[in-house]
Amino acid sequence: MQINRRRFITSTAGLAAATSLSMPAWAKGGSLTHAKRGFGEVSGEDIRLAIGNHHFMTGGRSGHAVAVNGTVPGPLVRLREGQNVKLHVTNHLEEDSSIHWHGLLVPFQFDGVPGVSFPGIKPGETFTYEFPIRQSGTYWWHSHSGLQEQAGHYGPIVVESADPDPRYDRDYVVLLSEFTPIHPHEIMRKLKVGEHYFNRQMQTATDGEMSGEMRRMWGEMRMNPRDISDVTGTTYTYLINGHGPADDLQLEFQPGERVRLRVINGSAMTFFNVRIPGVPMTVIQADGQDVADVEVDEFQIGVAETYDVIVTPPAGSHALVAEAMDRSGMGVASLTSHKGHIAAPPALREPVTLSMTDMGMMDHSAHGGGGSMDHSMRDKSAVPDDVKVGPGVDMIAPMPMDRMDFPGLGLDTVKHRVLRYTDLKAKRMNPHRTVDREMEIHLTGNMERYMWSFDGKKFTSVTDDPIRFGFDERVRVKLVNDTMMAHPIHLHGHFFELVNGADHMNQPLKHTVVVQPGGTATFDLTANEPGDWAFHCHLLYHMHAGMMQVVTVRPFPAPGEA
Structure with a gap:
């Protein structure tokens, strides 16, 4: 069978053109502006935010990002309790977008969820959110359109109290997140194909302390005791304020200062364990709301939670560590009184293994072995109608x-x-x-x-x-x-x-x-x-x-x- 070369070239060019028309501009190979790591600040009663396609790089990983005002994360929105604010959000993407003001009490039509409280922001359009500020505390904002949040479309909010807070001398936002060069829809596709795709910590036949009987029981249940996180450090670089561990982010203080850390989990999929080895933390707020002081050495922060802590670190450099719950990686910054001094982070701890309690079981031995346990876990007659x-x-x-x-x-x-x-x-x-x-x-x-x-x-x-x-x-x-x-x-x-x-x-x-x-x-x-x-x-x-x-x-x- 002979192929006409001219026809082949013409048809191939047509296919390429058709494919090009269906691709977003950022995917066609055109140059994109590099988003800056970290965030600036916007404040006042009239604020403008612009959503756009950018390129982002950290820790040797680089790829497409959705940035706001040209940074990942987007800017810190600083507000004041009792003010009225207008936030003009312009969408420069080729798809609809949105911003949800996570934790802020707003009229529902300004909550920012397409299909629930408003239609979304069309390409090229500007939507104005307008509402009074009825609270104070630490919050954050993010896209509620598709999977844009994973690509960098998020940022912090600080609402200053109407009354001065004398409990601290210095104040830092610590926004935890992740970056991956893999497009979020491709991540979703991989998870649908195989939910363990990103898991590199699964146990082998001889690994760990689990007995052969327990392995057989887990196998019969078709479950993995190391199934802690769906997406892991195999593709994620964990970020603090947009900076990966290799960026050597420094948060400076003077000895004797009381430092407030506003810790926000703005990640897409990662629970973080937060600690500053050797430095106790006093929790003063949870999700922006005041709580009675609690002194701890570590806390786990779920996706979308916030915890405000006060620390009084001794002179020197201290590692601020946000270790992924599955221990596949960590975000790191240095809390330092010596500019230029980088604290050495601790090593990753051993991977986490699920227990029978995590399966909703008090004691597996009470269920007579793997077969009956598997049956009890699939007994759907116990749930409400x-x-x-x-x-x-x-x-x-x-x-x-x-x-x-x-x-x-x-x-x-x-x-x-x-x-x-x-x-x-x-x-x-x-x-x-x-x-x-x-x-x-x-x-x-x-x-x-x-x-x-x-x-x-x-x-x-x-x-x-x-x-x-x-x-x-x-x-x-x-x-x-x-x-x-x-x-x-x-x-x-x-x-x-x-x-x-x-x-x-x-x-x-x-x-x-x-x-x-x-x-x-x-x-x-x-x-x-x-x-x-x-x-x-x-x-x-x-x-x-x-x-x-x-x-x-x-x-x-x-x-x-x-």
Whole structure:
């Protein structure tokens, strides 16, 4: 068979042209501006932000980024309690975009979730967010469009209190995140093909302390005891304020100063263990809300959480370490009183291995071996009738228990002080309200198929059936994690009170709660912000795969009304 060379060249050129038309400009090989590492600052009552395609490089890894005002992370938005602000956001991408003001109490139409509270920002358009600042504290902002957050579309928020805070002399934002040169949609594709694609710490037949019987049991359950993080240091460079470990980021102080560190987990998928070896930390805020002082040596911070701590480091250089929960890498900065001196970080600790408790089991021996244990974990008759037990649900925790006192995977065996939710107490008393109603929501998934959901229902299939709260209704919500992964669950537009053993008047306020594997977490919510609000797992690829819902807060209709 002979091929006409001219026809072949013509058809190939046509195919290339057609492919080019379907590709975004940044993918066609054109030059992009290099985004700066780190962030500037914007403030005042009239703020302008511009979203655009850029190139980003750190730690030997480089690739496409979505930057705001030309930096990754985007600029620190500094606001003041009591002011009114207008934020003009211009979208220079070739796709829709958005900004969600994570933790800020705003009218729902300015919450920034396309399809829930507004249509999104079209290419070339500017959208103006306008709202009063009703709070103070540490928060952050990020895209809620597609997977743009993974590509660099996020940044910090600091809201200064109307009253001066005398507790510290110096103030730093510590924004934790990750960078990968792999496009986020390609990461999603790889996770759908094989959920262990990025895991390089799986146990071998002879590795670790696990017995042969235990290995057989895990094998029968088709589960991996090292399945801690979906995306790991094999592709991520872990960042502090946009700087990888090789960038030698320095945070300077003078000996004797009280330094406030506003730690924000702005990552897409990574829980971090934060510590400054040899320097104790006093936790003063959680999710922007004041708590009674708690002194610790380390804390685990889930995706989207914030913790403010005060440290008084001695003279010298100290490693500020944000170690990924699965211990596949770390972000590092130097807290130093000697400019130019870099602190040596500690070595990575041993990988974390899941236990039977993480499977919602009190004691595997009580279940008579692997076969019956596997059966009990797949017994779907124990869940409420409103949980859809289809192919998207591959396990049910048979004995889920409250794990508010658990410090986080891998931190339950360390000898130093680690923060637990049970340590948190609101600094100011909450108004006393009795609970009007109780509800239970199951966190469900099928890890092999990379399907995630609430109550077995993907978000796309339940948009017409939201979670309904009456305005000012007081609801106790129990989250039951039927999966073997920790999930940071975030409710937009509200703060809820953790039911953590504290007196009900001092239950800590949060906007995000980590629900441990095989465990439960409970919060009390006063639904006093009317509108439609997103409610989702803040692991980006879990949300994208379906672990999201809409919460609607409306006055209940009077008897006889529709």
